[in-house]
Amino acid sequence: MRYRKNIRLKDYDYRTDGYYFVTICCSSRAKLCLKYKNIIEKHLTLLERNKGVKLDYYNLTANHLHLILVLEEAKLPLYRYIQDFKSKTTLEIKKTGFNGKRFWQPNYYEHVIRNEYALFKIRKYIQENPLKEKIELEKIYGKDIVEKNIVAAERSSANSKANALQLHHCGKFRCFVFLAILAKLTLCSYIHAAFEEREVSARTLGLSGVSAGLADDIDSVFYNPAGLINLGGLKFNASDANLYDILNYRSFCFGMQMPRADKLGTFGLAYEEFGFKDQYKETKFYFSHGFPVLKNLSLGYSIKSYGLKILYDENEKKYTEKVLTSFDIAGLLSPSEKLSFGLAFYNINSPKIIEDENVPMTYKIGAGYKLSEHFNFGFDFEKENIWHAGIEIKPNNILVFRSGANFNPLKFSFGIGLNFWKISFDYSVSYHPQLEFQKIATFSFAHKFGPPGKKPEKEKKISIPVEEEIQPAEVEEEEKPQEKQIEKKPEEKPELKVPLEIPPKKTPETPVEIQPLKQEPAKPVIPEKKEIEVPA
Known part of the structure; x- marks a missing residue:
């Protein structure tokens, strides 16, 4: 991330004599280091002009820089030398036509190297890092320079055993692995601060x-x-x-x-x-x-x-x-x-x-x-x-x-x-x-x-239309037998068909819709029909 900053030990004096592993990354993880390789390497050599500062080993990749600095009776803390290096390289790079706001990320990763075994493994990691990026060392430095760096690293490793650091060699203390892994993890986001959001599950x-x-x-x-x-x-x-x-x-x-x-x-x-x-x-x-x-x-x-x-x-x-x-x-x-x-x-x-x-x-x-x-x-x-x-x-x-x-x-x-x-x-x-x-x-x-x-809500939605479909079906089943009863009542009187042929005018008095409501007045119709039969 853009504004992530490295962890600093709260009570540690960064003027203390020792070996420091430093990683500096390009802004926005841009692959610009190789383009300005000559300028970066020039200012790396200028670091040794500062009293008490020595460059033990370094390696430049596409978008970040690994280096090991040695402080011996240095006047300034480590971060002052890193700030000076970053500002001077940025100014010179901008003179070549670089239009970006910043060349380096505002943060850098550092760690105190505490024993000889850790120092050896970190050197080995820095040496193999470009290979893991699928960038051959020869394409960056050339075969001669790579061989010289390897020889220089071996000599520095031998000389550092007699150095005034007096680090303790501990088999259980495998800090070099932690440093290498943490450096590898930084390559995913190119600089890992504390409390990163990670893929947990x-x-x-x-x-x-x-x-x-x-x-x-x-x-x-x-x-x-x-x-x-x-x-x-x-x-x-x-x-x-x-x-x-x-x-x-x-x-x-x-x-x-x-x-x-x-x-x-x-x-x-x-x-x-x-x-x-x-x-x-x-x-x-x-x-x-x-x-x-x-x-x-x-x-x-x-x-x-x-x-x-x-x-x-x-x-x-x-x-x-x-x-x-x-x-x-x-x-x-x-x-x-x-x-x-x-x-x-x-x-x-x-x-x-x-x-x-x-x-x-x-x-x-x-x-x-x-x-x-x-x-x-x-x-x-x-x-x-x-x-x-x-x-x-x-x-x-x-x-x-x-x-x-x-x-x-x-x-x-x-x-x-x-x-x-x-x-x-x-x-x-x-x-x-x-x-x-x-x-x-x-x-x-x-x-x-x-x-x-969420499931109960879906069940309610399904049950409501089922009830609405059942209700009209029940009403139709109740109405249908009533209609059948109404139709059957006039059909149960076939005997009245013969006398009704003489007075055709009284046929409108027997509609199907009115009969179920006026069943009692239908009885006096029968004696009137008998009076018509007597004169015959």
Whole structure:
């Protein structure tokens, strides 16, 4: 993100002698480093003119720069040298015709290298990084320069063992892996700040992050709490990821629909943990609530508690800790049963981590379309022009297949799910050109109490027309026998047909419609007919 800033250790003096691993990225992740390679390398060499500053190793890729700086009795802290380098390179690059507002991102990533093994692995990672970007080292530097850098790195590694840093070699302390993984993770967004929004569940990872529009499951707690109204009943979800056997990433969430869901909505609780053992740890607690506002519109909010814990002194086990509170708001619009639109704003209060560093406010807007019960499609858009697209195919009630892609940066993902009664298992794999494979496996257990919130409304709509169709049918059945009785009454008097041939004028006195109302006056007609027969 544009305004993300790196984490600084609260009580650490960045003038301290030591080795520092630094990553600087181009603004908007533009691939401009190779275009201005000569200018950047020129100012890298000028860094060593500062007293107490040495350049141990560096590598320039398409859109970011890795370097290791050594400070020995330096007059200024590390960030002053980085600011000086960024400002001077930007000024010279603009003289060549560069019209952008800024060349580098305002932030940079740094880490204190604490032991020899970590230093060796970071050098190896920096050396192999262009290969993972599918850019050959020879195309950037040439074969001769690459060989010289490798030899220089080996010599520096040997010399640093006798350096005044006096770092402790600890087998359990595998900080180098954490640094390499964290550096790789930065390549997804090209600079990862604290408390990033990540693909927590296997379903979301399989869809490459599509979550705002397709908010119809328990993982809506993390991405769009307004979608909790589609949960129905009670559900529990647990996720666990182990990256490279070092970096752990876990989450738990729980959602429950209230008895009067049409008014009270659905509540959710969640916990998220990310970090490297005791060295670095992020925690998040969620309290989410989704409730309906209109027939096709629902809103939601989340109250989040952040916890950050960083080890800055391994020997004395000293940590720097920070606790923050943040808020999310979201909405979900469903014009029809097949189409839905979602919008979510994260960290709207932008809480402060330390001085000059806040958790950035972000947003995500998306749409979901359910072509049928067996096919779902969705796409999301994030700030900084990041697109997500994913599809979900359900050939039957047991199997689920997922696939998706991210654009800017390009990343692909695949997933599969198995559903047995009320238990589901999901597994997803995400592939990135620099990140290799990232795996997240999710176990889900769901148990529902009562029908979902939307189903009773549909049953009422179906029952009303059934009653309306039955009522007119019953009325017709009651009226038909009455008509038959009325028609049969005049037919039961066939004996009067012969005398009625002489007085044809009295025929209008016997209409069918009047006879059922005037049955008693019909009796005096008979004696009048007898008087006519006597003169005959």
